[in-house]
Amino acid sequence: MAAIAAFFIFVLLVGIHVPGRHAMPRTQNSGQARGSAQPILNKSAFGQIFFEAPRLEVQREVSAALRPLDDRITLLREANATLEAIAQALFKSWFVDFDPVSAKMQGRAPEGMDEATAALFPDGFEASELGEVPRGWAYCSLKEVCAISDSKRVPLSSAERAKRRGIYPYYGAAALMDYVDGYLFDGIFLLAGEDGSVADEQGFPIMQYVWGKFWVNNHAHIIQGKAGVSTEHLMLALQRTNIQPYITGAVQAKLSQSNMWRIKFLNPGNDVSEAFAAHISPLYETVRANEEQVQTLTILRDTLLPRLISGQLRVPEALTEAGVNTLQEEGCRIPDSHGQ
Secondary structure (H helix, E strand, O other), X not given: OOOOOHHHHHHHHHOOOOOOOOOOOOOOHXXXXXXXXXXXXXXXXXXXXXXXOOOHXXXXXXXXXXXXXXXXXXXXXXXXXXXXXXXXXXXXXHHOOOHHXXXXXXXXXXXXXXXXXXXXXXXXXXXXXXXXXXXXOEEEEHHHHEEEOHHHOOOOOHHHHHHOEEEEEEEOOOOEEEEEOOOOEEEEEEEEEOEOOOEOOOOOEOEEEEEXXXXXXXXXXXXXXXXXXXXXXXXXXXXXXXXXXXXXXXXXXXXXXXXXXXXXXXXXXXXXXHHHHHHHHHHHHHHHHHHHHHHHHXXXXXXXXXXXXXXXXXXXXXXXXXXXXXXXXXXXXXXXXOOO
């Protein structure tokens, strides 16, 4: 067996399309939608991959040219993990632990919060059907804070999609399935599995945070926040909600629209919801921008790979084309919850 450089194998595999595996672009350039699902490469598909390995010195040259791109991709993804963790921590502080309310009850100013925002929170609790909540807040049906666009869904068979190849993502219940030549939606949405892939092993919903122009089949609910509640606020709340009691179907799991409306949402009122949206909006704007750059770099890496292997492009030229010096100089900016 010929010697093979480990990183060369990596870049070769990530650039190969195999059945059942779809690269998940997450940017909005050229009208394309992006989301948060992860690529999948199963054992069967992995065993069907064959390639001719070039000389070891060529592999090392290719690795040297492409590693800076992959390092940048890794850095951007790590930055996004941090941003999402910040948003989740803020949600927990405001809507689970009720830190601002507790602070005001003790006569303290809520930590890290300006006076205008702090004034929106009550200084006490009251009973509700699901336990104590801040005074004036109440649990409501998810329907009251959620706009749904399921009626606009149009499924396409694999044969139909094969005839309609294009640039617009086509999503299923849990992941990107294909690209087609048209789109049904344009904006920031949350896709929640309706049947099949509905919940994970712990009972939490399987969701995709997507934006841009895209198509969705009839196996995912298409939702957005409303009544002052942002789509991201909705997502953060659902990420902490066990939906197992609302799922039906012994053979195939299903979360019907009527059952989804039975899910309770803690509604703090428009003022607090809008203030929360203002705090997390910069975080998710950066998440989306980072994902756009990830997709651009991924396409560049996958485009350079065959040209390097074939000798059409030499390493110095590839480094220039990839803008390696620029990539190494740039950092990943992580804004705080105030967008700074």
